[in-house]
Amino acid sequence: MTAPIVSRTILRGSLRSHFGMTNHADMTVSDPSASKNAVEEELTLSPKFDRDGLVTAVATDARTGELLMVAHMNADALARTIATGEAHYYSRSRKALWKKGETSGHTQRVIELRVDCDQDAVWMKVEQSGEGACHTGRRSCFYRAAPLGQTGIVRLEFRDAGKAFDPQAVYKT
Template sequence: MKPDFAKCDGLVPTIVQDVASLEVLMLAYMNEEAWEQTLATGEAHFYSRSRKKLWHKGGTSGHVQKVRSVRIDCDADTILLLVEQVGGAACHEGYRTCFYRAKEEGAWTTCAPLIFDPKEVYK
């Protein structure tokens, strides 16, 4: 079984959760090559829509995602990865999760601590 890439114009949304806490870490997209690389290596690979190329998550920062479980939804058009997040941060902005902002009492706040300084990691 594999995702229906044709149904999604070649890119399938991929939800990434921490395998232990089930916290949602990020949403990215996989094309068929990213899917195959993820299965072959055991580390998350995605397709970067902005750079238009394959992207090994953590390839630059060292904050790789070790895939512990792969799931496909009932329509075969969404992937769920349960991962062990190496280095503690999934977000390129330095936070554990890409969902580090929350609207509380009408104002947007940062609801997670900064794990690393992106300026130091992405030199």
Template sequence: MSDKSPFAPQGTPDQVEEGRVFAPKFDSNGLIGCIVTDAWTAEVLMFAHMNPEALAKTITTGEAWYFSRSRGRLWKKGEISGHGQRVVEMRVDCDQDALMLRVEQAGAGACHTGRESCFYRSVPLYEPPGRTTTLNFVGEKKFDPAKVYGDPESGETDE
């Protein structure tokens, strides 16, 4: 974490867990994980990372901003697709190293594959895991990603 961070440094475990000071704990790469759920259905839409700048922009604007590890840059959800996210509530976990956003999702879905949720496959349980484990699809495509994002080879998506 840089000294330029707008956030308080982590204090003692008691201060972090029971205090009122927001002191997010970023990992060694300067990122914090963020679970995103639909504010009204509670469906888990996606998981993303935020750096201090994305977190500050999200808090300031009320719109979801993330940090793309693959592109190495900040991105606003919906900047390409139009499927933005208005933040209704932000929560932080007990040791302040994970965030949860409750959002109003604009458009047909949050996933760049054309689905409502990025969690559209289930892993079978009560079977030994292996190289032939078959995933079950539980989410249908809601939009055509090629029409929303254009050339899939460009790599420019809302992740």
């Protein structure tokens, strides 16, 4: 089956400004009229940003496969990540581009970056520098499990929850 040609919109003018993009960050966006099959089978990155201009970004440890964190990227963060091989995110709370490790020194070198079928999520296999990815001091943000079979109020258990570093010292909080 041949994937149909997708017409695309290059982010320029107001859209470029909306996404805070610099000159190195040209990026196509999904054309709403593009067929589902085209988005799934084409080989041009055409992220499907949500109404806030974000895609979901998942980082796993390239060596162990452990899920380190789930965050978001805007077009600028995604373009910078692909251009530099260093993970950049968009902080929804601070409403700002955020290079991972800019405060903590715990940067993430991207080994591989993939996009999912409908291009609204990105998976990075990373080399995590420093002791951990989580601002709470753990290696991974996923340090609590919900044992299965529970109904009603769900009790969590700590898993791999030991502090890898002292967040107060690292983040100067």
